[in-house]
Amino acid sequence: MKKTLFLCAVAALGVAAQAQTARKLTVNLTPDGASNIQVFLPETPSGRAIVGCPGGGYSHLSMQNEGTDWAEYFNSQGIAYCVLTYRMPKGDRSLPMSDAQNAIRTVRDSAQAWKVNPYDVGIMGFSAGGHLASTTATHAPIDARPDFQILFYPVISMNERVTHKGSVVGFLGDGRADKALVDEFSNDKQVRRHQTPPAFIVMAGDDRAVPPLTNGLPYYTALRRAGIPAAMHIYPSGGHGFGFRSSFAYHNEMLGELSAWLKSLKVPDAGAKRVACVGNSITDGHGIDMADVQGYPAQLQRQLGSGYCVRNFGVSGRTLLNHGDRPYMKEKAWAEAKAFEPDIVVVKLGTNDSKPRNWDNYGKEFAADLQQMVDELKALPSKPAIYLCCPVASDTGSGKQDDNQIRDSVVVAGIMPVIKKVAKKNKLQVIDLHSLLDPKSDSMQRDGIHPTAKGAAAIAKAVAGAVVAGER
Numbered sequence: 419m420k421k422t423l424f425l426c427a428v429a430a431l432g433v434a435a436q437a438q439t440a441r442k443l444t445v446n447l448t449p450d451g452a453s454n455i456q457v458f459l460p461e462t463p464s465g466r467a468i469v470g471c472p473g474g475g476y477s478h479l480s481m482q483n484e485g486t487d488w489a490e491y492f493n494s495q496g497i498a499y500c501v502l503t504y505r506m507p508k509g510d511r512s513l514p515m516s517d518a519q520n521a522i523r524t525v526r527d528s529a530q531a532w533k534v535n536p537y538d539v540g541i542m543g544f545s546a547g548g549h550l551a552s553t554t555a556t557h558a559p560i561d562a563r564p565d566f567q568i569l570f571y572p573v574i575s576m577n578e579r580v581t582h583k584g585s586v587v588g589f590l591g592d593g594r595a596d597k598a599l600v601d602e603f604s605n606d607k608q609v610r611r612h613q614t615p616p617a618f619i620v621m622a623g624d625d626r627a628v629p630p631l632t633n634g635l636p637y638y639t640a641l642r643r644a645g646i647p648a649a650m651h652i653y654p655s656g657g658h659g660f661g662f663r664s665s666f667a668y669h670n671e672m673l674g675e676l677s678a679w680l681k682s683l684k685v686p687d688a689g690a691k692r693v694a695c696v697g698n699s700i701t702d703g704h705g706i707d708m709a710d711v712q713g714y715p716a717q718l719q720r721q722l723g724s725g726y727c728v729r730n731f732g733v734s735g736r737t738l739l740n741h742g743d744r745p746y747m748k749e750k751a752w753a754e755a756k757a758f759e760p761d762i763v764v765v766k767l768g769t770n771d772s773k774p775r776n777w778d779n780y781g782k783e784f785a786a787d788l789q790q791m792v793d794e795l796k797a798l799p800s801k802p803a804i805y806l807c808c809p810v811a812s813d814t815g816s817g818k819q820d821d822n823q824i825r826d827s828v829v830v831a832g833i834m835p836v837i838k839k840v841a842k843k844n845k846l847q848v849i850d851l852h853s854l855l856d857p858k859s860d861s862m863q864r865d866g867i868h869p870t871a872k873g874a875a876a877i878a879k880a881v882a883g884a885v886v887a888g889e890r
Contacts (some may be wrong), residue, residue, distance in 0.1 A: 441493075448505075449466070452519040455500040457523065457532070458489040464496030465535035465688060466680070468568070469521045471502050472733045473545030473659070476514070476588025479503060482592065483636060484544040484570070491662070491673065495680065499535055500525060504550065509591020511603070518554045519562035526561075533884055540566040540615075544661060546585040548572025549605070552637065555615055556608040560757050565618045566683060568676070569660055571638070573628050575604045578631035584740040606636035609644050611702065612710060612730040617641055617648040618673060622656030642764060645709035649679050661867060664770040686719075686727035691792035692800070693718070693728040693885070694760035698746070700810055700877075701766050703734025705868045712871040717878035722885065726762075731755040738767040740787050759800040762888075764881055765791065766807035768837065769867070772828035775821045781832060788840045796844075803888055805881070806841045807849045808834045810873075813857035813866035825866060826857075849884045851877060 441461065447453040455469065471486040479485070484503040492499040502518035511769040518541065526536040527569065535634040543551025556858060574579040577600055579840040586594050588597055588648045601607050608614075621630040628634075630652055641648040641807045651833055654667040660666035695701050703709025703716075710716055715730035731754060736746035742866060746752055746767060755763070771777055788806075795804050813828045834852065841848045854876055855861045861873035 423762065438538050440748065443559050445500075445528075447517055447520045447524065451518070452503075453505050455521050456486065456503075456504050457578050458486075458493055458499045458501075459532055460496045460498060461492040462496050463498060463533040465494065465533065466538045466685075467498040467525050467534045468492060468612065469502055469518070469534070469539045469564070471504065471518060471543035471547035471550045473540065473543070473547040473570075475582060475584040476507055476546045476549075476582060476703060478506070479547075480544065480659070483659070483663060484547065487662040488542075497680075498525070498532055499521070499591070507589050507590070507591070509593070512779070514550050515553060515557070519558050522554065522558070522562045522564055527878075529688065533581065534592065535685060537688065537690060538565055538683075538685040539738050540564050540568060540604055542568035542570075543572060544570040545659065546573050546582070546588070547601075547695070547822055549585060549589065551655050552605040553603060555617070556605045556610065557603075560613075560754050563613070563687065564615055565598065566615050568638070569617060569619045569634065570661065571621050571625050571641065572619070572630050572634055573605050574633040576600045577604060577632075580629065582628050606609040606633075606640045606814040610639040611644045611646070612715075612732070613614070614641065614644065616646060616683070618676060619648065620676075621648045621650075622654070622658070623652050623699070624655050625658045626860045626874060627658035634836075644704065645711070645713070647708070647711060649675075651675055685724070687724045687818050690701065690725055691761040692758060693722070693726050693762045693764065694755045694758050694802075695728065695730050695732060695764050695766070696698035696746070696755050696836055697732040697754070697764075697766035698736045698770055699732070700769065701730060701870060702734045703730070703874065704734050704864045704873060705865070706871050712874060712875040712880070717871075717875050718881055720876050721882040726885075729755075729758055729760075731758075732766075733865075735770060737770045738778050738787055738791065739771050739776055741783060742771060742776040742792070743773075746768070747794075748880050755814075756794065756798060759798055760802045761800055762805070762885060763886075764801045764805045764807065767811040768829060768833040769812065771833060772809075772825045774825070777789050777825075777832060780799070780830045781828075784833065785836045786839060788836065789844075792840065792844050794888065804844070804882055805849050805888070806837050806846055807881075808837055808852040808868075810851045810855055810869060811853070813862075845889060847884060849880060851880060854880055873875055
């Protein structure tokens with residue numbers, strides 16, 4: 419991910435742009451032009467952009483009703499709209515997937531020229547195009563992942579018994595008999611906490627081509643369970659493929675709902691400083707309903723404001739120790755946190771390291787492993803400011819100790835001194851979260867380990883204060 423525009427230069431993708439009018443241009447995504455985007459730029463840009471993926475069962479593209487007809491609607495709201503012509507997979511799913519990802523990259527790379535905010539680039543898809551859009555939202559690397567998704571009567575499942583069979587045949591080809599592959603691209607099974615973006619889903623209850631109950635509804639459910647904000651509208655009639663047609667009985671209501679949802683999205687400024695929150699279940703927001711709204715990183719975003727872009731890279735149950743039972747630095751989240759190229763990193767690990775199975779066997783390695791994490795962060799091109807947090811105090815009671823028991827005494831006597839020592843050695847700031855919350859107060863959940871939304875707010879306030887002070 420590039421420091422400024424998130425991605426490699428468009429020229430490296432072999433992209434060529436030919437201006438047609440002051441408001442419309444075509445950009446080739448492949449050298450032969452087989453994949454391209456028609457770009458409709460608004461006269462008064464808001465900074466938002468949307469890549470549209472027309473449907474067609476992965477055999478053709480409905481370029482008008484599910485493509486160019488939407489341009490005026492979006493442009494009137496200051497939104498740049500890019501209609502994607504993607505290549506038909508014919509069993510090679512990498513073709514449409516790479517086209518959609520390159521479209522997102524191209525929009526972000528062109529942010530300055532097109533007056534687009536690189537933190538406000540969404541994707542929209544219809545039917546099979548909805549599958550491509552949701553695949554991009556759930557599978558794309560962080561530099562090509564959209565910031566929000568809009569799905570109309572989307573194909574979500576790749577199980578041909580409960581979805582549109584033609585889309586499955588086109589996308590998976592002979593691989594449709596492979597259960598693992600079917601599951602991998604049934605996108606309700608691929609929603610990732612904190613990483614899959616917010617969604618707006620529109621369907622008709624009488625859609626027989628792509629049944630809502632086995633496609634859009636499971637996707638919404640997966641998003642909601644992961645704590646990711648999502649809106650779903652199921653109209654009683656309309657069938658499949660209504661797109662922008664005014665003959666759809668709920669056309670005006672649908673556009674009004676979509677406009678309101680788009681208006682509700684809060685995004686960082688184009689030049690926002692990137693903040694990566696690295697940690698375990700407390701960063702992840704375990705036990706907090708709608709953690710992407712009420713978890714500490716989400717509340718940190720609100721406290722810091724639009725001048726910062728805060729991302730949650732927390733994973734429950736992880737250890738700093740590389741020989742611990744579930745090492746954080748071996749998780750995909752760690753790779754993505756670094757690929758985010760943050761300006762600021764907040765590290766809150768150590769709680770799970772206090773368990774007997776971890777600390778008693780590998781505690782002597784904690785300092786070296788923490789130094790490794792710091793060194794990897796220091797090596798990033800963004801040269802981030804690094805904040806090390808002392809773990810939140812815990813109270814697991816006086817019951818029988820076992821190998822999986824979190825021990826606050828070890829945190830205090832063993833882990834915190836090492837964190838402070840490494841911080842001093844590397845001239846890093848320590849944020850003391852251990853004395854912040856009373857484990858027996860309403861700031862903590864009943865388990866005595868994880869903060870409530872109220873406790874998360876206190877953590878966010880402490881971290882925001884340290885970050886703002888560090889910026890002076």
